[in-house]
Amino acid sequence: MDIREQYDAIAQCNKCGFCQTACPIFRSTGNEAGVARGRLALMRAIIENRVNWSKEMEEPLFNCLGCGACTTHCNGGIQTADLIMKGRAVYLEQVGRKPIHKLLFDHLLPYPERLHKAARFAAFGKNSGMSKVAKALGLLKVLGRDFSKAEDLVEKLPTKPFRGTIKPGEYPGTGESLRIGYFVGCGVDIIQQDAGKETMKILQKIGKSVTVLNNCCCGLPPWTYGDAEAAAKLASKNLDIFSSGSFDVIVTDCSSCASFIKKYPKIFEKDVTKQAKAKALSPLFKDMVEFLSEHGYPAPIREEPVIVTYHDPCHAVRGQGIAKEPREILKSIPGIEFREMPEANWCCGGAGSYAMTHYDLSMQVLDRKMKNVASTGANFLVTSCPACMIQLSHGVRKHGLDITVCHISELVAGAKAMNAGIKMKKSA
Amino acid sequence: MVSENFIRELESIVGASHVAISSTGIELYSYDASLIKSNPAVVVFPGDTQEVAQVVKAANREGVAYVARGFGTNLSGGTISVTEGLVICMSRFNKILGIYPEDRYAVVQPGKTNLEVQEAVGKHNCFYAPDPASQKVSTLGGNVGENSGGPLCLKYGVTSNHILGMEMVTSDGEVVRVGGPVLDSIPGYDLRGLMVGSEGGLGIITELTLRILPKTETVITMLAIYDDIPSAANSVSRIIAAGIVPNTLEMMDATVIEAVESNKPCGYPRDAAAVLIIEVEGMKTGLKEQADQIQEICMATGCREVRVAGSEAERASLWAGRKGAFGAMAQLAPNYLVNDACVPRTNLPEALEEVAAIADKYHFRCGNVFHAGDGNLHPLLLFDSRNEDDLKRVHKAGWDIMEACVRLGGTITGEHGVGREKQEGMHLVFSGDDLNTQTRLKSAFDPNNKLNPDKVIPLSEPKGQPLPPTPPRTLKRPGGASASGVAEAMAEIKAASASGGSVIPVGAELLETYGNICDASAKPVKSLAMTDVIDYDHENQVITVGSGMSIDDLQALVAEHNQWLPIRPPFFKDGSTMGALAATAVSGPERMYYGAPRDFLMGLQYIDSEGKVISTGGKVVKNVAGYDMTRLLCGSNGTLGMITEGTWRIATKPELCTMTSGTGDLASCSKAAVALMTANLFPVYIAAVPVEGDNWRLTTGFEGLTDVVRHQTDLTSALLAKNGLTDIADKDYDLLTGPFKEYFQGLDQKAYVIKAGAITTKIPELFNGLKMALNGSQPEWFLDFGCGRIYVAVDTLDQQTYDAVCKKIASVGGHIRVDKAPEAFKRSNDVYGTLPRPEWKLMHAIKKALDPKGVFAPGRMQGKI
Numbered sequence A: 001m002d003i004r005e006q007y008d009a010i011a012q013c014n015k016c017g018f019c020q021t022a023c024p025i026f027r028s029t030g031n032e033a034g035v036a037r038g039r040l041a042l043m044r045a046i047i048e049n050r051v052n053w054s055k056e057m058e059e060p061l062f063n064c065l066g067c068g069a070c071t072t073h074c075n076g077g078i079q080t081a082d083l084i085m086k087g088r089a090v091y092l093e094q095v096g097r098k099p100i101h102k103l104l105f106d107h108l109l110p111y112p113e114r115l116h117k118a119a120r121f122a123a124f125g126k127n128s129g130m131s132k133v134a135k136a137l138g139l140l141k142v143l144g145r146d147f148s149k150a151e152d153l154v155e156k157l158p159t160k161p162f163r164g165t166i167k168p169g170e171y172p173g174t175g176e177s178l179r180i181g182y183f184v185g186c187g188v189d190i191i192q193q194d195a196g197k198e199t200m201k202i203l204q205k206i207g208k209s210v211t212v213l214n215n216c217c218c219g220l221p222p223w224t225y226g227d228a229e230a231a232a233k234l235a236s237k238n239l240d241i242f243s244s245g246s247f248d249v250i251v252t253d254c255s256s257c258a259s260f261i262k263k264y265p266k267i268f269e270k271d272v273t274k275q276a277k278a279k280a281l282s283p284l285f286k287d288m289v290e291f292l293s294e295h296g297y298p299a300p301i302r303e304e305p306v307i308v309t310y311h312d313p314c315h316a317v318r319g320q321g322i323a324k325e326p327r328e329i330l331k332s333i334p335g336i337e338f339r340e341m342p343e344a345n346w347c348c349g350g351a352g353s354y355a356m357t358h359y360d361l362s363m364q365v366l367d368r369k370m371k372n373v374a375s376t377g378a379n380f381l382v383t384s385c386p387a388c389m390i391q392l393s394h395g396v397r398k399h400g401l402d403i404t405v406c407h408i409s410e411l412v413a414g415a416k417a418m419n420a421g422i423k424m425k426k427s428a
Numbered sequence B: 001m002v003s004e005n006f007i008r009e010l011e012s013i014v015g016a017s018h019v020a021i022s023s024t025g026i027e028l029y030s031y032d033a034s035l036i037k038s039n040p041a042v043v044v045f046p047g048d049t050q051e052v053a054q055v056v057k058a059a060n061r062e063g064v065a066y067v068a069r070g071f072g073t074n075l076s077g078g079t080i081s082v083t084e085g086l087v088i089c090m091s092r093f094n095k096i097l098g099i100y101p102e103d104r105y106a107v108v109q110p111g112k113t114n115l116e117v118q119e120a121v122g123k124h125n126c127f128y129a130p131d132p133a134s135q136k137v138s139t140l141g142g143n144v145g146e147n148s149g150g151p152l153c154l155k156y157g158v159t160s161n162h163i164l165g166m167e168m169v170t171s172d173g174e175v176v177r178v179g180g181p182v183l184d185s186i187p188g189y190d191l192r193g194l195m196v197g198s199e200g201g202l203g204i205i206t207e208l209t210l211r212i213l214p215k216t217e218t219v220i221t222m223l224a225i226y227d228d229i230p231s232a233a234n235s236v237s238r239i240i241a242a243g244i245v246p247n248t249l250e251m252m253d254a255t256v257i258e259a260v261e262s263n264k265p266c267g268y269p270r271d272a273a274a275v276l277i278i279e280v281e282g283m284k285t286g287l288k289e290q291a292d293q294i295q296e297i298c299m300a301t302g303c304r305e306v307r308v309a310g311s312e313a314e315r316a317s318l319w320a321g322r323k324g325a326f327g328a329m330a331q332l333a334p335n336y337l338v339n340d341a342c343v344p345r346t347n348l349p350e351a352l353e354e355v356a357a358i359a360d361k362y363h364f365r366c367g368n369v370f371h372a373g374d375g376n377l378h379p380l381l382l383f384d385s386r387n388e389d390d391l392k393r394v395h396k397a398g399w400d401i402m403e404a405c406v407r408l409g410g411t412i413t414g415e416h417g418v419g420r421e422k423q424e425g426m427h428l429v430f431s432g433d434d435l436n437t438q439t440r441l442k443s444a445f446d447p448n449n450k451l452n453p454d455k456v457i458p459l460s461e462p463k464g465q466p467l468p469p470t471p472p473r474t475l476k477r478p479g480g481a482s483a484s485g486v487a488e489a490m491a492e493i494k495a496a497s498a499s500g501g502s503v504i505p506v507g508a509e510l511l512e513t514y515g516n517i518c519d520a521s522a523k524p525v526k527s528l529a530m531t532d533v534i535d536y537d538h539e540n541q542v543i544t545v546g547s548g549m550s551i552d553d554l555q556a557l558v559a560e561h562n563q564w565l566p567i568r569p570p571f572f573k574d575g576s577t578m579g580a581l582a583a584t585a586v587s588g589p590e591r592m593y594y595g596a597p598r599d600f601l602m603g604l605q606y607i608d609s610e611g612k613v614i615s616t617g618g619k620v621v622k623n624v625a626g627y628d629m630t631r632l633l634c635g636s637n638g639t640l641g642m643i644t645e646g647t648w649r650i651a652t653k654p655e656l657c658t659m660t661s662g663t664g665d666l667a668s669c670s671k672a673a674v675a676l677m678t679a680n681l682f683p684v685y686i687a688a689v690p691v692e693g694d695n696w697r698l699t700t701g702f703e704g705l706t707d708v709v710r711h712q713t714d715l716t717s718a719l720l721a722k723n724g725l726t727d728i729a730d731k732d733y734d735l736l737t738g739p740f741k742e743y744f745q746g747l748d749q750k751a752y753v754i755k756a757g758a759i760t761t762k763i764p765e766l767f768n769g770l771k772m773a774l775n776g777s778q779p780e781w782f783l784d785f786g787c788g789r790i791y792v793a794v795d796t797l798d799q800q801t802y803d804a805v806c807k808k809i810a811s812v813g814g815h816i817r818v819d820k821a822p823e824a825f826k827r828s829n830d831v832y833g834t835l836p837r838p839e840w841k842l843m844h845a846i847k848k849a850l851d852p853k854g855v856f857a858p859g860r861m862q863g864k865i
């Protein structure tokens, strides 16, 4: 790949600086290296031969969260996050990629079973220093960027993957006609299994049948890392799985997976057949939040009122334009007082594949998020992306907040059960 | 290049992670939002004031120049290191340090963005008036650096009208405070005024004290749609001429509408030739009527349709389009060059025609989005910076536009600054002498030329030499040496200067002389012959008059057009001159609402210590061409030059003036005053004078449209009663005389008048302290809560008492000037207090730079210089 191909798009930046408005990284560092204008300027400088490809480009290219907030504030609508991914790809070609990425992208992500085993292995083995596998897994954001550091994460790591309990295959539902495919993202499969169980319950209530797919990783981690090839491999594996059954709709409860799978046609820009297949299948795909808002959901009964706030995952709000829906769902549940937090659509800092190297930066972004969360006085912090959940849970612990982080499925399906043990907060 | 040692030293000061020297780091700080580009040698991100000071000292030792940077969104190359030096990025200075609605100020660090400050003060039901379209991404430091304006500035003025004080690091690495939270600046040169718009050339700001105001009750936003541009421009002139002061009058033309609508549609009609966003705000009462009146004017001047925003969402959408307009140009072309020349409002139609012709000539597509009410154009020339030829032509076109606007009586930049980009353009508006004076001023702050060097003032050949004394290339400045009385004064001053003598500029000689006693040998030079009305442009509400004209004559003259100069200087006599007003910068209690002479003077001319006429500013309301010499001279009290003429902004007379008064003890009055400071009302002044017993009579007034005034006096009566005041009564009064003239005359009967400044909430404490100190001397008082001043008049003042008074004032963070005292007292005392202040050093440096031989009023300054 040649970054010159992107010259027109890059030169569209007139350096007005409006991207600085809501870039979580820039707002933490105050450094041009961490904002769209700067990243674009550097890619332009490379094209215009003022700067060379070197390790110095790593930071500006790889500390981008890919959250897309810059594009929202860019009056020229420049898709910087996409350009960054392309820049990363060239960087990997020119400067080289690290073996741990190879390990993760080529040998773990395509195989759900292996991935889960590796996670457990890494978790238990972590006391003896960080293994290579642990390092590689650290790049996978669903484990949280602090994977290698977080004690409690390890304790919570379930012994079996989600699909070890609820095996891939078709399950009957109580609905009339809808045949649902359930795409299990790595986050739910390995860690956020409670969310998965609740999603499953809801799907079974709505669908005539629910098929738990034997999918692999959606491909987003290698894609954001700039490894388009690895991403394409994973995507085509998944496309085969989608087309192996006949579904009216395929649902996932991970907004990151959902937004990326919807983008599949873009991945295969150079492969017409695969692209056609992706184009045909991707309309079937729904984020759980969309699905809930389109199909209705079983009305839960809440005994004690609680205060709920919502964090917009980047891949929901900017990736798929989902913002109204989750709020409407939450507000419609009796007994829930919904309180909007400031900057709800700001990234939580959990994104990106630079988990290990940008720990401090990510924590600064998270601290800002937590301040906003705390200002609402909520009992529940709801979201729709397992990766965000990990990061937010870490934030809640770190800041000693008395707030439960949960997936929207959990609040919708398990609303009643979750009342137990919740102390009411005084209204803020 | 900088040395390895220097880098290590920087790392040891700010930490290695806060120093950037990599090729990428350098590239990232080689640009700002302008078209200027140049690599710095190194970038640092200091975390606190001490680090800035140490960095500056280290840079001085290394001999490298440095430039402060906020978020790098300026449009003039202001943050580019043109000498391959050090960029000091202030982005880590991002805290809000305090918000004090009762005293109407907030303290913030300069790296905070304008919008973040707005949001923070908004929570206290206040707002900070300057609102540049870039407010989401421009820092307060940058706003101060450029003296930024925004849509709201039509009504409230630009950044320099809202900066009260700052902490800064000077070029020698010292930390100095300038100004403070009190509305009146520390007596002496207007340093805070000088710092605003100094483009990083006079010091590095590390903390800012801003003036904030209570939010207004309501706002009406309208979109006026036009089929041709001249009609829109015509509406703008007519609205202002009708005496309405909208918050904003923003214009966008068809090209900009297209860009905005294809980016994020916000409801501008795509087939219109121009739209105006017009907004009025204020009390609910009477606002609808104002909006209706505006609509009528628009419709009578060829408007197609006026739409009124029906909800907050609609309003936000109208503004989103305007505020995103520059960036939206990216929809049409990769780059734009934005020019920000100003013209007198009434010349807008011609200016826009010229702009269109120039764009045509150079084959550029051009869009216009601008502050029409201020006459501040923003033509955006669209091009692609990858095309060398485009780049060359676009700069030429930009130059031609500047020249055309100056020819129409305007200036080269209204708010974006000169920086590197418009440096040569300074020749269009200033003479070589004017520019050399500005260079001297800079050298007072920065003798080694290390602070953002080689910007603003055109470079000379060979470097470092004064520029040749050529007149401005384009701007015609009537008056000057040819105005009556000026040549004679020039001759006298020249003679004094040549013979090593000194002079004191004087007007009608009716006033007590402010300041310390002058050297007895200084010869008075009179301004009384300078009575020309040099230019009265009543449509644009601007007048230029000679210094010898009396204030009364000026008021009588402009009254013919139902206009007035909204200043009622206390202690001024019938016959006191405009020159004296400019030189002393005195304002009455109405300052809290209208402003002071510094806020009305747009430009002036003065005779400098070599007998040459020097010009400052111009005749457009927004003007950031060069250092703010106008504000420096205003209030310089005859110590820097003799002001020969001033250009003043005037206003339409209010319909009605009514005051509401109530009686109570000091605590109740002070409580009521604070309530008025924070209420959604527009009091013109809030002041109290003693009445029987220990009681005070608190008076506040309202001036404006009849309905609005009446409504406010009603609310005020209730407010005073609620705070326990009695005998509440309303009274109408004459606009020009004002409510306190007689009272001030009473104070003036005493031998001494002391003026003390302190924030509103400290007034009671200061009063009690002063009362104790002045025990037994039967003082008379005037408590100006609104501006934060106490006037106290006594017949005797001994040394010990004076010391105690000064100490007391210092203890509440205030400042002092003895406005009137017998000669004997002045001989042995400094009227600026017994405690020297750190900013005096800067004032003395300015004096030395601009009047090196001490020609003007020697001995008069603080410290008796």
Ligand SMILES: Cc1cc2nc3c(=O)[nH]c(=O)nc-3n(C[C@H](O)[C@H](O)[C@H](O)COP(=O)(O)OP(=O)(O)OC[C@H]3O[C@@H](n4cnc5c(N)ncnc54)[C@H](O)[C@@H]3O)c2cc1C
Pocket (backbone or CB within 6 Å): A015, A016, A017, B032, B033, B067, B068, B069, B070, B071, B072, B073, B074, B075, B078, B079, B090, B110, B131, B132, B133, B134, B137, B138, B139, B140, B141, B142, B143, B144, B145, B146, B147, B148, B149, B150, B151, B198, B199, B200, B201, B203, B204, B205, B206, B326, B327, B415, B416, B452
């Ligand atoms: C799209 C767009 C719209 C704009 N709209 C407006 C508008 O409506 N009105 C307007 O006036 N401007 C406007 N601007 C220009 C720009 O945003 C302003 O000049 C703004 O004030 C710059 O702020 P900054 O933080 O980016 O400062 P910078 O660009 O970083 O610095 C500006 C100047 O201030 C100096 N400076 C910065 N910080 C300090 C400090 N701490 N101490 C001393 N000096 C310092 C710098 O040296 C430099 O000379 C616009 C710009 C863009 C790109």
